[in-house]
Amino acid sequence: VISNMAAPDGQANLSQIFSDLNRAGQAGDFNKALKLSTKILKQDPHDEKAYHCKVVSLIQLGQFSEVIRFMGGNYKLSDPLKFERAYSLYRLNRTQEALEVIKKIPEPDHRIKELLGQVLYRLEEYDQCLELYRDLIRNSQDEFDEERETNLAAVVAAAQMWGGKQLEDYGLRESTYELSYNAACTELSKGDVKGAEDKLQKAEELCRQNLEEDPEVTEEDVESELGVLKTQRAYCLQLQGQNEEATKIYNQVLKSRPTDVGLIAVASNNIISLNKDQNVFDSKKKIKSATAEGVDQKLTKQQLRDIAFNKCLLQMYTNQNEACRKLARSLQEDYPDHDMPVLIQVAQLCREKHRQKAVDLLSDHIAGKPNPSITMRLTLAQLHLNQGNAGQAAEVLESVGDLRYKPNMVSTLVNLYSSMENIEGAAEVLDTTVNWYKEHDPSSPYLAQLMRASSQFKLKHGQAHKATEILEELRSMYPDDVKTIAQLISAYSLCDPKKGEQISKELPPLDPSFFSGVDIEALERAAMSMGTRKKAAKAAAGTAAGEKPDTPVEETKDSVIVQKKKRRKKKGKLPKNHDPSVNPDPERWLPMRERSYFKGRRKRKQKDVVGKGTQGATAGGASDLDASKPQVTPSPSSPRAGASGTSQGPSAAASGTTQPEMVGPRQQKPQASSKKSKKKKGGGKNKW
Numbered sequence: 001v002i003s004n005m006a007a008p009d010g011q012a013n014l015s016q017i018f019s020d021l022n023r024a025g026q027a028g029d030f031n032k033a034l035k036l037s038t039k040i041l042k043q044d045p046h047d048e049k050a051y052h053c054k055v056v057s058l059i060q061l062g063q064f065s066e067v068i069r070f071m072g073g074n075y076k077l078s079d080p081l082k083f084e085r086a087y088s089l090y091r092l093n094r095t096q097e098a099l100e101v102i103k104k105i106p107e108p109d110h111r112i113k114e115l116l117g118q119v120l121y122r123l124e125e126y127d128q129c130l131e132l133y134r135d136l137i138r139n140s141q142d143e144f145d146e147e148r149e150t151n152l153a154a155v156v157a158a159a160q161m162w163g164g165k166q167l168e169d170y171g172l173r174e175s176t177y178e179l180s181y182n183a184a185c186t187e188l189s190k191g192d193v194k195g196a197e198d199k200l201q202k203a204e205e206l207c208r209q210n211l212e213e214d215p216e217v218t219e220e221d222v223e224s225e226l227g228v229l230k231t232q233r234a235y236c237l238q239l240q241g242q243n244e245e246a247t248k249i250y251n252q253v254l255k256s257r258p259t260d261v262g263l264i265a266v267a268s269n270n271i272i273s274l275n276k277d278q279n280v281f282d283s284k285k286k287i288k289s290a291t292a293e294g295v296d297q298k299l300t301k302q303q304l305r306d307i308a309f310n311k312c313l314l315q316m317y318t319n320q321n322e323a324c325r326k327l328a329r330s331l332q333e334d335y336p337d338h339d340m341p342v343l344i345q346v347a348q349l350c351r352e353k354h355r356q357k358a359v360d361l362l363s364d365h366i367a368g369k370p371n372p373s374i375t376m377r378l379t380l381a382q383l384h385l386n387q388g389n390a391g392q393a394a395e396v397l398e399s400v401g402d403l404r405y406k407p408n409m410v411s412t413l414v415n416l417y418s419s420m421e422n423i424e425g426a427a428e429v430l431d432t433t434v435n436w437y438k439e440h441d442p443s444s445p446y447l448a449q450l451m452r453a454s455s456q457f458k459l460k461h462g463q464a465h466k467a468t469e470i471l472e473e474l475r476s477m478y479p480d481d482v483k484t485i486a487q488l489i490s491a492y493s494l495c496d497p498k499k500g501e502q503i504s505k506e507l508p509p510l511d512p513s514f515f516s517g518v519d520i521e522a523l524e525r526a527a528m529s530m531g532t533r534k535k536a537a538k539a540a541a542g543t544a545a546g547e548k549p550d551t552p553v554e555e556t557k558d559s560v561i562v563q564k565k566k567r568r569k570k571k572g573k574l575p576k577n578h579d580p581s582v583n584p585d586p587e588r589w590l591p592m593r594e595r596s597y598f599k600g601r602r603k604r605k606q607k608d609v610v611g612k613g614t615q616g617a618t619a620g621g622a623s624d625l626d627a628s629k630p631q632v633t634p635s636p637s638s639p640r641a642g643a644s645g646t647s648q649g650p651s652a653a654a655s656g657t658t659q660p661e662m663v664g665p666r667q668q669k670p671q672a673s674s675k676k677s678k679k680k681k682g683g684g685k686n687k688w
Helices: 002-027 030-043 048-060 064-071 082-091 095-103 110-122 126-139 145-161 177-190 193-212 219-239 243-255 261-275 280-290 301-317 321-334 340-351 355-367 374-386 390-397 401-405 407-419 423-440 445-460 464-477 482-495 497-504 520-528 537-544
Strands: 553-555 560-562
Touching: 002 030, 002 048, 030 048, 048 064, 048 082, 064 082, 082 095, 082 110, 095 110, 110 126, 110 145, 126 145, 145 177, 177 193, 177 219, 193 219, 219 243, 219 261, 243 261, 261 280, 261 301, 280 301, 301 321, 301 340, 321 340, 340 355, 340 374, 355 374, 374 390, 390 407, 401 407, 401 423, 407 423, 407 445, 423 445, 445 464, 445 482, 464 482, 482 497
Parallel strands: none
Antiparallel strands: 553 560
C-alpha cells in the first residue's frame, strides 16, 4: 500500500523539478540547472531530457572535460549528442578527435556544418573550409549571415596568406570592423602593405565607434578589442621600415595586459625580430611570453615555426652555443624542408671560427637535396669567397640554374674568373649568357647590354676580331644606334683601320649648333702649344707694369703663354777639407763599423780594482814587481797605501829607491764612491 501511494508523489516531485529546471534554463542560471538535472538523474538515470540538460549546463559553464567524462559513462544516452561531444572536444583543442566525431554524423544540419567549418579552419584545411562556408551562405538565410560572411573572409585571407593561394574576389563587404580587418589581411597576402594599413585604420575607427555605443563597455574593453587591430597595423609599419613606431605600438598593446595569449605571442615575437642582436635581455623576456602555455592552440603552424626559429637565433646571439645547436638540430628534424635550421647551424659554426666545418655542413646538406634552394647555394658561394676559394665559389654560382644568366650574376662570375686570371672562362660566361638570351628571351633589353659588355671585354683583352663580330651583329639588330657604330669603328681601328675608316663615313654629321660659340683657331693654337702652361694673372699683370719676367713670355691674341723654364742642374756640395788631388775613400758610403780599416773602439784603461783577483795576489800590476824599473816613493803628505785615489795632496817624488810598503789584498779597502747620496725629499716617520 505504501508503494502504491508513493508513486504519485514521486511523479509529482519530478514534474516540479522539471519545471524548476525549465525556469533555470530560461533565466540562464546554469549552476542551478546543473544541480536540478543531476537530482533528476539520481531518481531516473535513463532520463534523456535530464541527461541532455546536464550536458548543456556543463558546456555553458565551460566544464568541457567534465562533459567528455560524463558522456563516456553512458553510450546509449550520449550517442545522439554527437554535436555536444564534438563541440567539447573542439574547445579542448582536441581538434582531430572533433573532426572524427563530426564525420560520423550521417545528415549534418547547419550547426554541425558551422562547427565543421571552425574545425577545418583550425586544422588549416582552407580549401574544404572555403567550399563549406560558400555552401552555407548560399543555402541559409538568418540572423547569422553576417557572421558567416566574416568567417568566409577570414578563410579567404588565411588561404592566401598561409596557404599561398591566389583566390578570386568574392565581393565581400567591409561594413564591420571584423570584415574590414579580414580585408586588410587579404591585402597583406597580396603584398599591398599600404592598402592593408589604410583598411586597418578604418577597422579601428569602426571598432571604437561600435563599442562606444554600448554603455556597458568600458575603455579597457575597447582597448582589449583594439589590440589585434593595432598589432596588425604595427606589423604593416614594420614591413615598411618604420621600426620605431611599430615597436611603440607593440609595447602599448603589451602594457594593456591582453588576455589573448596568441596576441601576446605575436606582439612579443615581432619585438624580438626588431631587436635582432641588440637588447637581448628584453628579447629573452619576450621569448618566454611568445612560447607560453596554450600558444600552440591559438597560432598557425607557420607562426609557431617562426617563433621557434627566433628562439634559436636568440640563443645564438646570447652565446648559448650548446642550447642553440641542440634546438637547431631538433628544428631540422621537425622542418626538414626548411633551410633556416641548417643556416642557423652554419652561422653558429662561423661565429665559433669553424668556417671549414660550416662549409662541409652546408655542402653535405645541398648534396642530400634533389633541388636545393638558391639561398643555400648562394650562402655556400659566400662561404667559399670568405675563405678565398674563388674557383669553388664560381663553380657553385654556375649551378644556380637560370639565375646565373641574370646580369648581376654574370658580372660576379666574370669578376671571379678575371681575379683568377682565367680570361677564357670569363669570356665563355659572357658568350653562354648571350646565346641563352638569344634562345629564350630575344626581346629582353639585357641582350644588347650583354653583347656590348662582351665586346668591350674582348677588346680589353686583345680579341679585337671577336669584338667586331659581336658589334657587327649588334649593328644589324640596331642599325641606327650611333653608339654601336662608334664602338665598331674603335674596334676596327685596332685590327682593320681601313674598314674602320669606311664605316666612319656612316656616322651622321654633327649639328652646326654644336660649334656655336667655339673659337676653332684658339683651339688649334692651344693644341700646338702643348707642353706650355698659362701664366697666372698676377704674373701677367706684373709684366704689364714693367717688371722683367723671369722666363721668356710669348704674347698671343687671347692669353699670355709662358715657356717652361729649364731647370739647371746643381753641383753637389763638397766637404770643407776636400782635397781634389786625393782620391775619395771608396768605402765612404759604408758605416764605419763595416769598413775594412775599422779596428774597433779602444777599451778604457781602468785603474787597479781593489779586492779583485785570487787570494794573496797584489793590487799592483806586473810593472810594480819589475826590479829593473825605478820605484816611486810616496811623499810624507801622500795618503797611505790603500787610501782613496781621489785625495788632492801633492804628487809623489820622481826619485828615490825606497821600496813602498806592500799591503795584501785583505788589508786593502775599496775605494769610496765620489757620488754624494741624495737625501729623500719630503717627510717620513723618521725625520731629523
